[in-house]
Amino acid sequence: MPQHDSDNIRREVEELLDKLDNFVPEDRLVSKIRSKRKAEAGPNVFERMWSGIRRRFSRITLGHVLLTGVALLLAATLFRHTLGAAAGPLLITGIVLAVGAFLLSVVNGDSRRTLAGGRPEKRWRGQVIDYSEPSTTSRIRDWLRGRRRR
Numbered sequence: 001m002p003q004h005d006s007d008n009i010r011r012e013v014e015e016l017l018d019k020l021d022n023f024v025p026e027d028r029l030v031s032k033i034r035s036k037r038k039a040e041a042g043p044n045v046f047e048r049m050w051s052g053i054r055r056r057f058s059r060i061t062l063g064h065v066l067l068t069g070v071a072l073l074l075a076a077t078l079f080r081h082t083l084g085a086a087a088g089p090l091l092i093t094g095i096v097l098a099v100g101a102f103l104l105s106v107v108n109g110d111s112r113r114t115l116a117g118g119r120p121e122k123r124w125r126g127q128v129i130d131y132s133e134p135s136t137t138s139r140i141r142d143w144l145r146g147r148r149r150r
Contacts, residue, residue, distance in 0.1 A: 062101045069098030107137055 072094030080087045122129050134142070 062105045065097055066101035066105070069094045069096070069101060073098060 072090050074094075076083065076087045076090035076094060083090065
């Protein structure tokens with residue numbers, strides 16, 4: 001009889017472990033209703049427009065900004081007479097863009113850095129890979145943050 005009881009216990013434990021492996025906790029009723037309503041309605045006009053703008057601007061790198069600034073400088077200089085009064089603001093905008101992008105790329109050490117706040121993620125088989133070391137500015141920032149917490 002003891003052999004039969006241990007088999008039953010082992011079988012019960014295996015069934016419970018199988019159920020635990022396949023267990024997915026259910027969402028709360030309120031969150032289910034909200035997600036269902038949102039899925040039915042779809043994103044509103046503002047959300048669609050904002051996500052499109054954000055997606056486009058997140059791809060712009062400092063190199064793009066630098067090239068745009070240089071192009072504005074050249075256009076304002078070469079077509080000064082054709083542009084008339086607009087040449088001055090274009091020249092200033094080109095200088096600000098070119099110098100700003102250059103300084104940010106020198107400080108951060110990477111011209112591929114995006115305007116949205118980081119480098120594009122390198123992925124392989126769904127996993128993020130990054131072998132680079134933190135920049136000097138991020139090390140200083142982390143060191144200062146650690147000093148403030150004390």
